[in-house]
Amino acid sequence: MPLIKFGAHSHDKGAQFVEDPFFFVPDGKAFPEEKGVIVTLARFQGEKENLFTHHAPVGVRLASNENPQVLKADLPRLAVIVLEFPKFRDGRAFSWARMLRTRFDYKGEIRATGDFLFDQIAFMARTGFDAWEVRQDFTLDEFHRAMTEISHPYQPAPDGKRTIRELRATQ
Amino acid sequence: MYRYDEFDARFVAERVAQFRGQVARRLSGELNEDQFKPLRLMNGLYLQLHAYMLRIAVPYGTLSATQLRKLAHIARKYDKGYGHFTTRQNIQFNWPRLVDVPDILAELASVEMHAIQTSGNCIRNVTADHFAGAAADEIEDPRPIAEIIRQWSSLHPEFSFLPRKFKIAVSGSPNDRAALKFHDMALEIVKNDSGETGYRVYVGGGMGRTPYIGYVVGDFVAKADILAFLESVMRVYNEQGRRDNLFKARIKILANALGPDEMRRQAMVEFEEIRKAGTLQVPQEERDRIDAYFAPPVFETLSDEMPQGDADFGNWLKTNVAKHRAPGYAIATISLKPIGGVPGDATHEQLDALADLMDRFGMAEIRVSHEQNLVLPHAKKRDLPAIFARLKELGLATPNAGLITDIIACPGLDYCDLANARSIPIAQKISERFADLDRQHHIGELKIKISGCINACGHHHAGHIGILGVDKKGVEFYQLQLGGSGAEDASIGEIMGPGFGKDEIADAVERVIGCYLEVRKDGERFLDTYRRVGMTPFKNVAYGQDLHAAY
Amino acid sequence: MAAPTPQMLTANRLKDGDVLYWKSGAWVESLKDGDVFAEAAPADAALAAAQAYVGDNVVVNPYLFDVRVAASGIHPVKEREIIRAAGPSVRDDLGKQAADPSLRPVPRPVPRATQPKDDDVSI
Numbered sequence: 001m002p003l004i005k006f007g008a009h010s011h012d013k014g015a016q017f018v019e020d021p022f023f024f025v026p027d028g029k030a031f032p033e034e035k036g037v038i039v040t041l042a043r044f045q046g047e048k049e050n051l052f053t054h055h056a057p058v059g060v061r062l063a064s065n066e067n068p069q070v071l072k073a074d075l076p077r078l079a080v081i082v083l084e085f086p087k088f089r090d091g092r093a094f095s096w097a098r099m100l101r102t103r104f105d106y107k108g109e110i111r112a113t114g115d116f117l118f119d120q121i122a123f124m125a126r127t128g129f130d131a132w133e134v135r136q137d138f139t140l141d142e143f144h145r146a147m148t149e150i151s152h153p154y155q156p157a158p159d160g161k162r163t164i165r166e167l168r169a170t171q
Numbered sequence: 172m173y174r175y176d177e178f179d180a181r182f183v184a185e186r187v188a189q190f191r192g193q194v195a196r197r198l199s200g201e202l203n204e205d206q207f208k209p210l211r212l213m214n215g216l217y218l219q220l221h222a223y224m225l226r227i228a229v230p231y232g233t234l235s236a237t238q239l240r241k242l243a244h245i246a247r248k249y250d251k252g253y254g255h256f257t258t259r260q261n262i263q264f265n266w267p268r269l270v271d272v273p274d275i276l277a278e279l280a281s282v283e284m285h286a287i288q289t290s291g292n293c294i295r296n297v298t299a300d301h302f303a304g305a306a307a308d309e310i311e312d313p314r315p316i317a318e319i320i321r322q323w324s325s326l327h328p329e330f331s332f333l334p335r336k337f338k339i340a341v342s343g344s345p346n347d348r349a350a351l352k353f354h355d356m357a358l359e360i361v362k363n364d365s366g367e368t369g370y371r372v373y374v375g376g377g378m379g380r381t382p383y384i385g386y387v388v389g390d391f392v393a394k395a396d397i398l399a400f401l402e403s404v405m406r407v408y409n410e411q412g413r414r415d416n417l418f419k420a421r422i423k424i425l426a427n428a429l430g431p432d433e434m435r436r437q438a439m440v441e442f443e444e445i446r447k448a449g450t451l452q453v454p455q456e457e458r459d460r461i462d463a464y465f466a467p468p469v470f471e472t473l474s475d476e477m478p479q480g481d482a483d484f485g486n487w488l489k490t491n492v493a494k495h496r497a498p499g500y501a502i503a504t505i506s507l508k509p510i511g512g513v514p515g516d517a518t519h520e521q522l523d524a525l526a527d528l529m530d531r532f533g534m535a536e537i538r539v540s541h542e543q544n545l546v547l548p549h550a551k552k553r554d555l556p557a558i559f560a561r562l563k564e565l566g567l568a569t570p571n572a573g574l575i576t577d578i579i580a581c582p583g584l585d586y587c588d589l590a591n592a593r594s595i596p597i598a599q600k601i602s603e604r605f606a607d608l609d610r611q612h613h614i615g616e617l618k619i620k621i622s623g624c625i626n627a628c629g630h631h632h633a634g635h636i637g638i639l640g641v642d643k644k645g646v647e648f649y650q651l652q653l654g655g656s657g658a659e660d661a662s663i664g665e666i667m668g669p670g671f672g673k674d675e676i677a678d679a680v681e682r683v684i685g686c687y688l689e690v691r692k693d694g695e696r697f698l699d700t701y702r703r704v705g706m707t708p709f710k711n712v713a714y715g716q717d718l719h720a721a722y
Numbered sequence: 723m724a725a726p727t728p729q730m731l732t733a734n735r736l737k738d739g740d741v742l743y744w745k746s747g748a749w750v751e752s753l754k755d756g757d758v759f760a761e762a763a764p765a766d767a768a769l770a771a772a773q774a775y776v777g778d779n780v781v782v783n784p785y786l787f788d789v790r791v792a793a794s795g796i797h798p799v800k801e802r803e804i805i806r807a808a809g810p811s812v813r814d815d816l817g818k819q820a821a822d823p824s825l826r827p828v829p830r831p832v833p834r835a836t837q838p839k840d841d842d843v844s845i
Contacts, residue, residue, distance in 0.1 A: 067410065089209065089292065091332025095409045098329050103444060119193065119210055126328035149189045152178055154322040156450040157329070164178040164322070165457065198737065200779045218782065220806045221817055222739035251816055266816075268738035513812055584802060585810035593801070595812045645800055 004143055005109070006130040015143055022059055022080060031055050038082055041066050044074075052077060061113070064092045068100050075106050083129070085114035094127045101128035101158035121146040126157040172233050172536055173318050173464045175283045182325070183280040186287055190214050191273035198270070211269075213293060213331070214276065215286030219588045222266045226289040227279060231299035231317040231341070232260035232539040236526040239537065241282040243522035249275050254522070256507060256515045258579060258630050259338065260298045260539040261289055265586055287325060292333045294324035294405075298340045300348045301540035304467050305548040307496045311360045311368055313343035315461045316397065319453060323398050330405050334412035335420035337405070350541060350657035352376045352385045353633055355422045356404060361391065369393050374404055374434065375426025378627035382663045383423040386431050388438060394458060396442075398451040403441030407434070468535065468549055473499025480556045486570040486608060487559050492550075501552050505537075505545040505562060506569035506577065510606045511599050514580045515543030524565050532558060541630075542618075543579055544572065575617040575684070576602045579630060583623025583640060584647070590623035592640025592647035593673070597621055600677040605684075614684060616696045620655070633657035635698045636680060637664040649676040651683070653709055654701040662702075667710050682712045727788045727799070729765045730756050731772060732806070733781035741806050741818070742781060744768050749781065752818060753807040753825065758789060758796055797827075 007014025024038045025031055037051065038059035044051065051058045059080035062068060068081065081100060083093035093112065100106040111131040112124050121132065125147060132143075152164050175183075190210075197207040211217075215226040227242070234242075242262060246254050249271050250264040257263055267275060279285055289296055297317045304312040320339060324330070330337075342349040343360040351357035357373040370392045376385030392400045408422045411429075426434055445451055475498040477488065493502040505525070507515050517525075525545070529537060532554050538546040545567075550558060562568035571577045578601060581587065583594030598621055605611055620634030624641075631637030637652035648670030655664030671679045684697075686709050691700040701709070730753070731744035742749040743756030750756055759765035765786050772784035788799040798804045808825040809817015819825045 064414075088206070089332055090414055091292075091330075092410060092414070094329040094332065095406055098406075102448070117206060117210070119189075120332070123326075123328035123331055149192075150185050150326060151181060153328070154182070154325050155327055164182070167178060168176065198779060200777075204736075204776075204782050218734060218739055220802070221741060221809060222734075266739075270737045584805060585812050590802075593805075593811060595810075599812065642801075647801060 001113075001133040002136065002138060003111075004132045004134055004138075004140070006125075015140065015147070017140065022057070024061065024082075036079075038080060041070070045070075048074070059109075059111075062096065064090045068096050068104070072104060075100070075104050075108070078106075078108055080109040080111055080131075081106070082111045082113050085112065085116040085120075088115050088117050088120060094123060097124065097128035098158055118142060118146050122149065126153065126159045126161065128158040172235060172314075173230070173283075173461075179283070180280070183283075183285045183287070184277075186214075186285065186326075187273060187276045187280050190276060194269060194273055209291055209332075212291035213288055214272070215289035216267075216269070216272055217290060217588070219265065219586055220584075221586065223269055223272070224586070225264045225267045225272060225275065225286060226257070227262050227264070227284060227286045228289050228296045229260050229262060229284075229539050230321050231297060231303065231314045232301050232541075233314065234537050234539065235282075235535060236529040236537075238282045238284055239522050239526040239529070241278060241284070243519040243526070245275055245278060246519040246522065253516055253518045255513075255582065256517065256539050256543050256545070258541045258543065258581070258628060259296055260301070260541055261296055262539070263582075265582075290336075291331075292335050292337075293331045294327065294333075294337045294339065296338075297321050297324070298338075298349055298354075298541060300342045300344055301538040301546050302348055302493065302502055302548065303343060303538075304465060305495050305500075305502050306344055306346075306348075307494045308346050309344045309496065310362060311343045312465050312467075313341040313349075313358070313360055315458065315465050316358060316360075316370070316394075317341045318461055318464070319398065319457075320401065323401070323451075330409055333405075333409055334414050335417070335422075337408070337422065339401075345659065347657070347659040347661075348540075350630070350633060350661075352659075352661035353378055353382070353630070353657055354385060356401065357385060358397070363391050367393075370397055370400075372397075372400060372404075375423045376661075377421050377423035378630060378632050379421070380418050380625045381423070382627070382632040383427060384661045384663065385423075386426070388426075388431065388435055395452050395454065396446055398453055399445040400438070400442055402445055402451055403438045404434075406441050407437045467497075470497040470500060470549075471551075473551060473553065475499050475552065477501075477552055478556050480559065483563070483568075483570070484556055484559050487568055488555070489612070490570050490572040490574060491568075492555065495549070497549075499552055501550050501555060503547040503550045503555065503558060504540070504572040505547065505567045506571055507544050507567070508571055508577050508602070509566055509569050510576060511603045513595050514578050514598050517545075521565050521567060524561075525567075528558065528561055542577065544577070570608065571611060573616050573618070574611040575605045575614050575619060576611060578602060578619045578621065579634070580621040581623050581629035583621075583629075587623060587628075589626055590640070591625075591642035592623050592649065594621040594623040594629055594638075594640055597638060597640070597649060597673065597676055601680055604677050604681060614688070614697070616698075617684075618657075618698075619680070630657065631655070632663045633661070634664055635696075635701070636683065638676065638680075641670055643670065647673050649673065651676075651679060651713065653683070653706060654698065656698060665706055667706060667713060669714075671713075678715070679713045682715060683709050686712045726760065726762055728791055728796075729759045729786045730789050730796070730798075731759070731765065731768050731784060731786050732756075732803070733772060733775070733784035736779055736782050744772060744784070747771060749775070752822065753798070754795065754822075756796075758791070759786075795824075 003020045022036045037055045044060045057079035061082035113133040196202045217224045255263045340349040340354040341358045353376045359371040372389035373385035374388040413419045491504040578598040580594040580598040584590035618635045620631045621638040622629035622631040633655045639650045650670045651667040652664030656662045775781045804827045808819040
C-alpha cells in the first residue's frame with residue numbers, strides 16, 4: 001500500500017509518499033531475506049531477540065485492543081509501531097498514539113493502517129501519528145487538505161501545535 | 172454570555188467549509204453512507220422518519236435575542252416554521268434538506284452558533300442549570316466552566332471516536348436542576364473547608380437500556396486541574412470502554428464494571444501525569460477571562476415587592492416565577508407545554524416575538540431548560556405583569572411549571588427513526604385529562620417524562636411518573652415507572668408491570684394519581700408518597716378491572 | 723397455506739431525506755402510487771434493483787415493508803410506516819398528508835385475539 005510519511009513528526013511540512021522500508025510478516029510466515037520487518041505483538045513477544053539480532057529494524061503492529069504499554073521496555077529499539085483501525089469507529093488508536101508520544105516519549109514512526117477516514121487524518125497527526133498507509137489513488141493534495149481544514153485547535157496534543165488559547169495570549 | 176473572538180469565528184467557519192466538502196463528497200459518491208454517517212452525525216444531522224433532522228447546539232442552554240431571531244429565520248427559510256427544544260437544552264429542526272445544511276450552518280455561524288458534536292460518539296453539548304447566574308441558591312455560575320469544557324472538547328483529536336456518546340452536565344447549586352447524576356460525567360461546584368470553590372466530579376450516570384446513577388470520582392478537584400481531571404477519565408473510557416456491544420458501550424458500564432475505587436485509581440494515574448505536564452492547566456487569567464463573559468447584568472436597586480395582577484397572573488406567579496438572588500428580580504419560566512400541545516415546540520413567530528420581548532425589557536439572555544421550557548433568568552419583578560401579558564398573547568404563559576401538565580416528551584415515533592411508539596399524543600392526552608388548574612395544584616409537583624423507546628431521550632427513568640413506549644407485536648404499549656428523580660436525590664423509576672395500551676395509559680395515570688391523593692400525608696409530593704409507600708398500592712389500582720379484562 | 727403478506731419497497735432520498743416508494747423501476751413520493759408485491763420473488767428483485775440507486779447516490783437504505791390491502795386502499799401494517807407515509811400523527815399540516823389528507827391513517831380494529839396475554843415486560 002502507498003505510504004505517506006512526515007519528514008519530522010510534527011506539522012504538515014515534508015509529508016511525502018515514501019517507499020515502505022518494512023515488510024509486514026504475518027504470523028506463521030517465514031521472514032524474508034531483506035531487513036526491516038513488522039510483526040504482530042504476539043510474534044514479537046515470542047521471537048524478540050531473534051528479530052532484533054537478525055531482522056532489524058523491527059516494528060510491531062498492534063490491534064486496536066492491544067495497549068502499547070506492554071512494549072514500554074522495547075520502545076527504544078523499535079523503529080515503527082503500526083496501529084490498526086479495524087473500523088474507523090474504533091478510536092482507541094488515538095489514545096495509543098498519544099500514550100506512545102507523551103507517556104513514553106517514543107521517537108520512532110507511528111503508522112496508521114486499516115479502515116480510517118480522510119477526516120480522521122488531522123486527528124491522527126495531532127495525537128502523534130506520522131505515517132499512513134493509504135488507498136491507491138490517494139493524493140498529497142488530499143492529505144494537505146485534511147491537515148489544513150481546521151487552522152487552530154482548542155486543545156493541546158502531542159503534535160505541539162499552538163492552541164487557540166496560546167494564540168490569544170500572544171495577541 | 173460568551174462572545175466569539177476571531178479564533179472561535181474562524182473555527183466554526185472552517186467547520187462549515189469542511190462539512191460543505193463532506194456533503195459534496197457524499198453527493199458525488201466519493202463517500203458512501205456508512206462513511207458519511209459519522210461525519211454528518213458529528214455535525215448534528217440525523218436521518219429520521221420523514222426527513223433529516225438537524226440538532227443545533229445551545230451551549231449550556233443560553234441564547235441571545237439575535238440568536239433566537241436567526242433560529243426563527245432558519246425555521247422559516249429551511250424548515251417548516253417551527254423548532255423543538257430538547258432534554259439537552261438544544262434545538263432541533265425536523266425538515267432540513269441535506270443540500271441546504273451547509274448553508275444553514277453558515278447562517279448559524281454568523282450568529283456564533285453551530286451544530287458541532289450534537290451527535291456522534293464524541294463529547295456532546297455541555298448542559299447546565301438553566302437558572303445559572305440567577306438562582307438564589309447558587310454557589311457560583313457553572314457556565315464559565317461549561318464554556319471552558321466546550322472549547323476543550325471541540326474536535327478533540329483523541330476523543331472524537333469514543334465507544335459511544337458522552338454527555339457532560341454542570342451545576343453551581345446544591346439543588347440539582349441539571350440532572351447531574353444521570354450524566355456520563357458531571358461537575359457540581361462545591362466549597363471545601365477552606366472556603367475555596369472547586370468541583371465534585373461524578374461519573375457513570377446514564378439513562379437508556381441500563382440506567383445508572385453516577386458516583387463521585389473526584390471529591391474536590393481544583394479549578395486549575397479540572398481539564399486534566401476530565402481528560403484522565405475520558406482517556407480511561409476511550410481505552411477501555413466496550414466496543415463489542417453497542418448497548419454496553421457507555422461509560423456507565425465501564426464505571427460499574429471497574430467500581431469506584433479502581434476507576435479513581437486509573438483516573439489518578441493519568442491525572443498525575445497530565446497535571447505534571449502542565450499543558451491542560453487552566454490558569455487564573457484564563458478563568459478570569461472566561462468569567463468576565465458571564466458577569467451578570469448590573470442589577471438595579473429595585474423594590475422587592477411583587478406587583479399585583481389579575482387571577483391569571485396570580486396563577487402564573489405560583490408556578491412559573493422563581494426566586495432570584497437579587498432583590499427586585501425574578502426568574503420567569505416560559506412554558507412550552509400548552510394544554511394539549513406538543514411539548515417543547517415553538518413556532519418561528521413565537522421565537523421572533525420572544526426576541527422582541529427580550530429587547531423590550533432589556534434582557535440579554537434567554538435559557539433553554541432540559542425540561543423543554545424556556546427561561547428568562549433576569550426579569551424585573553415590576554415588569555412581570557407586562558411580560559406575562561405578552562406571553563399570554565403568544566400562548567407561552569401556561570401556568571404549569573413543575574405541575575402534572577408540564578410534561579417532558581421525546582419526539583417519539585411521530586418523528587424519530589429509533590422510536591418504537593409515539594410519545595407526543597400520550598403527552599397530549601394526559602395534559603388534556605388534567606387540564607383543570609385547581610386539580611393540578613391539588614396534585615402538586617409531578618414530573619411526568621415520556622420516552623418513545625429505550626434510548627430514553629424523554630428521560631423517563633428520572634420521571635416521578637415515567638412512561639416508556641414499547642412495540643408489542645406491532646402495537647404501541649406504554650410501561651409505567653414510578654419514583655424516578657433527576658434532582659440531587661436522584662433515583663431510577665421502578666417499573667410497575669405490563670404495559671398499557673395507548674387508549675388506556677391516561678386512565679392508568681389517573682388511577683395512580685387518585686391513589687396518591689388518597690394515601691398522601693400532609694405536604695407530600697407524589698415522589699415523597701411513592702418513596703414512603705412503595706409500588707404496591709399504585710400497582711393495585713393501575714390495573715383496574717377493565718384493563719385486566721384485556722389481558 | 724396462508725398467502726404471503728403483500729409488501730412495498732421504500733427508501734429516503736439522499737439530498738433531502740424525503741420518503742420514496744418504488745414504482746416500476748423508479749421512485750414516487752406517495753405510497754398510494756407505489757408498487758405492491760404480492761409475492762416474495764418480485765419484492766426481492768425490486769430490492770436488488772434499488773441498490774443501483776444507492777450506488778448512484780440517489781437514495782439511502784431501501785427496504786421492504788408489509789402492507790395490507792383493504793377496500794379503503796393499501797395500508798402499511800406497522801405504525802412506523804403508517805406515520806412515514808403520511809407525516810407526524812400530531813400535525814396533520816405537516817408531511818405528505820398536508821397536501822393529500824387521504825394519506826392519513828385509517829383507524830383499524832385490533833382483534834382481541836392479538837392482544838398480549840402475559841406479564842412479560844418487553845424490552
